[in-house]
Amino acid sequence: MHSTLFILGTHRTLSVAELFLRYPKGKFIAVGQDWALMDLPIELGQKDLDALGGTIKVATVLEEVTGGNVNNVLASALAQRDTGTKIEYGVSVYGIAERQLRPLLIGLKKTLQKSEIKSRFINNNFQNITAAQYKSIRGKGVEYLVVKEGARHWVAETMGMQDIDAYSKRDYGKPFRDMKMGMLPPKLAQILINLTGVSGTIWDPFCGSGALVMEGLLMGHPMIGSDIHAERVEGAKKNIEWARPEFGIKAKAELLAHDATKSHTLSFDAIAAEADLGMPHSQQIRPDILNKIMSDLDQLYLRFFQNLKAMRCDKPVVIALPFFRHADGREQFMEKTLRSIEDLGFKRTPLLPDILKAEDRLSLRYSRPDQSVGRAVYRFLLS
Ligand SMILES: C[S@@+](CC[C@H](N)C(=O)[O-])C[C@H]1O[C@@H](n2cnc3c(N)ncnc32)[C@H](O)[C@@H]1O
Structure with a gap:
């Protein structure tokens, strides 16, 4: 088993849900405010992180330190990388006040100097390492993460970091964008795909400009996208054609005009x-x-689910x-609609592991506080 640390994005519960359904063979060990620790049968790297919308960093745990000295663990990890040339490194902390970074980094520097190991820490502003800083040392240097819960510390080595530039290129660089309809952020599209828990073909019956189809293809899923409006399907096709060479997409896509309430x-x-x-x-809500x-x-959702049941x-x-x-x-919330869908026989399945003491395991929210329309995420299965 590989003890793996995930640094979570702003929508913490959605991030945990994504891990829960994406890695069904994994076991949650602990979940903090902005991190989660899991035992996994495989070791994860940059490619795995690129397919997780809700995780910012993924790291392999080097050691669990109970009441011991984190400094020594970090110093010996760095000593193992010593080749006589200056090692560039950074340390980020979670579950620990960021102000603790200064004494930690300075103490570590002194320990390394005593052992005559040439090194330079790159977070000389004594703040956690950013994606841009990590990019600057990737391949030659290293970032370590120190996470604390109660008396337990874990020291981990970063294996992958969220590529913000790639996300914004996909979000803002695509040729067809329709602001009237509102577009799905790529990270949320990835989360929705991972919540399915499947590795095969995924169908987006309300595909619009094809954001979810594009993310699915990038993650290696064969994808089907359909929408009632033919011009949006054409726009989605344009976006996928643009993304194929741009991101080296190989998976197959089928895009068609189709009313999601009709059989196929x-x-x-x-x-x-x-x-x-x-x-x-x-838009401000007007109750009337x-x-x-x-x-x-x-009516739209009910007819959609009625059709799924008929199929x-x-x-x-x-x-x-x-x-x-x-x-x-x-x-x-769409309470009445949810009840009608459940009356048809579609049961909502849990989205969160037991380790998370959540009041509601059957729905998760994605919204910004300034938005009057948010998204509530559900996972249904016909029983
Ligand atoms: C919120 S948008 C989806 C946006 C999309 N995720 C994106 O990022 O571009 C909802 C889409 O549902 C489509 N739609 C509405 N009623 C439909 C129906 N009965 N069958 C299929 N698509 C429908 C609309 O045309 C619209 O493109």
Whole structure:
């Protein structure tokens, strides 16, 4: 087993859920505010991290230190890399106040000097290593992570870091963008795909500009994307054609105009989608109009699931439905729709491991505080 540390993104529970369903053979050891520790049968690297939307860094644990001296563990890890030339390294801390970095880095420097090991730490601002800093030492230097929970410390070596530039290129560089419809952030698209827990073909029946299709292809899934609006399907095709050479995509894609409430003969292993959200994220809610929007969406989702039932679809369905935030902060979910979907026989499956003491394991949110429309994520399975 490989003890693996994940530094989590801003949507912590979604990040944990992604790991829970992406690595079913893994075992959670501990989960902190912005990190999770798992035992996994495989060692992860940059390529694995590139397919995780909710993780910022992935690291292999070198040692668990109970009440011992972290400095010594770091010094001996660095000593093993000593080739006589200056070693460039950085240390980041989690579950520990960042101000502790200064004494830690200076103490470590002194220990290394005593052993006559030439070294230079790159976070001389005494803050955690950023993606840009990591890029500057990748291949020649090393980042260590120190995580603390109670009396336990873990020292880990970073194996992969989120590539922010690649995400923004995919998000903002693609030729077809439709701001009216709102576009799925690539990281959330990856999370939705990983929540399916399958490695085969994924169908996005509400594909819009094809953000989820593009992410699935990059992760190596054969993908099917469809949308009721033919011009969006054409736009999605353009985006995929642009992404293929740009990111070296090899997996197969099928894109077609199709009404998701109607039957078809497509073959797939799971569904992952962001369905119609009804209105732009930033538009103020008007309660009189909201009722009409919710009732239209209710009909759309109900007909979509009725059709899946008629097709005897027994594959996982991961879907982001909207929730609405009123001016007074009250949040309104598609409760009636969820009940109707469950009445059809689609049960919501748990998204979180037991180690996380969560009140609600069946739905997760993705939203910014300033948005009036957020996304609530569910995973259904026909029972
Ligand atoms: C929120 S958008 C999806 C955006 C997409 N994830 C993206 O990043 O571009 C929802 C999409 O659902 C499509 N849609 C609405 N009703 C549909 C239906 N009955 N069948 C298929 N697609 C539908 C809309 O045309 C729209 O493109």
